[in-house]
Amino acid sequence: MKQECFFCHTKTVEKLIRKFNPSPEVAEDFLRSINRLFGEEWETTNPYLATKIHRLAKEKLSVNDLYREEKESANRMLLDHYDLWKKLVSESPNPFQTAAKLAVIGNVIDYGAHSLDEDDIITQIKSLTSGELAVDETAELFKRIQEAQSVLYIGDNAGEIVFDKLFIETIDHPNITFAVRGYPVINDITVDDAKQTGIDKLCKIIDNGYDAPSTLLEHCSPEFMEAYNSADVIIAKGQGNFEGLMDEQKDNLFFMLMAKCDPIAGMLGVKKGDMLVRKAVKG
Numbered sequence: 001m002k003q004e005c006f007f008c009h010t011k012t013v014e015k016l017i018r019k020f021n022p023s024p025e026v027a028e029d030f031l032r033s034i035n036r037l038f039g040e041e042w043e044t045t046n047p048y049l050a051t052k053i054h055r056l057a058k059e060k061l062s063v064n065d066l067y068r069e070e071k072e073s074a075n076r077m078l079l080d081h082y083d084l085w086k087k088l089v090s091e092s093p094n095p096f097q098t099a100a101k102l103a104v105i106g107n108v109i110d111y112g113a114h115s116l117d118e119d120d121i122i123t124q125i126k127s128l129t130s131g132e133l134a135v136d137e138t139a140e141l142f143k144r145i146q147e148a149q150s151v152l153y154i155g156d157n158a159g160e161i162v163f164d165k166l167f168i169e170t171i172d173h174p175n176i177t178f179a180v181r182g183y184p185v186i187n188d189i190t191v192d193d194a195k196q197t198g199i200d201k202l203c204k205i206i207d208n209g210y211d212a213p214s215t216l217l218e219h220c221s222p223e224f225m226e227a228y229n230s231a232d233v234i235i236a237k238g239q240g241n242f243e244g245l246m247d248e249q250k251d252n253l254f255f256m257l258m259a260k261c262d263p264i265a266g267m268l269g270v271k272k273g274d275m276l277v278r279k280a281v282k283g
Helices: 003-020 024-040 046-061 068-080 082-090 095-108 118-128 138-147 160-171 191-197 222-230 238-245 262-268
Strands: 151-154 176-180 204-207 233-237 253-258 275-279
Touching: 003 024, 003 046, 003 262, 024 046, 046 238, 068 082, 068 118, 068 160, 068 191, 082 095, 082 160, 095 118, 095 138, 095 160, 095 253, 095 275, 138 233, 138 275, 151 160, 160 176, 160 191, 176 191, 176 222, 191 204, 204 222, 233 238, 238 253, 238 262
Parallel strands: 151 176, 151 233, 176 204, 233 253
Antiparallel strands: 253 275
């Protein structure tokens, strides 16, 4: 584990303790368990470690969905401005690129270690719309979607899913499957969170059968793997999905994300805060 990743995980634990304000005894038990976990799993990849941290949090704090209220609030907030986002896309000279950029911008909504205050989210999104994608392979993605018989869209966070919905409306493809997490973890979307936005009216929703804030193929459900292996185009949203799938050598896999930390930015050859739409396999 890199130093920056350790501090990121510990910041997440600190935020959870502040959020739920457990008794001193419960907090101490939680922290002791976390310290043992760090010692035992130091070489574990970040998505696996984050999964185990949040399992411990749910167990020790006796809360099944740690960010349920924040997820519902983020979905409502972004849906309340849906007409604004749709107008930005419809009036754009390149609606597909604009919708894709908004879908990436939505990745700023994160109640993990890098979260913003809710009051800042709308302002941040509006300011980012004037920026450019540091890596922009939307033209190839658009071409591949037009030629595809099936598209698998792997979602990421609540709130952000409102922009996924707008992007899917813009794509207007007849066979899109939208994949979510199998169980609550951080503010990642589950089936219930997705249905709150009405995205289930646009495409089929499946869950991946697992509770990682990522896509860890060795633990995903048979239903998800069938969709993953048969899709003509796969879109993976967010940094967590990138971490789980970054070693996949699939020509039909595209990542859409914001680089939220220096280690990931370094892997991608960009700066922290940069936005990307890029293929998994470079030509």
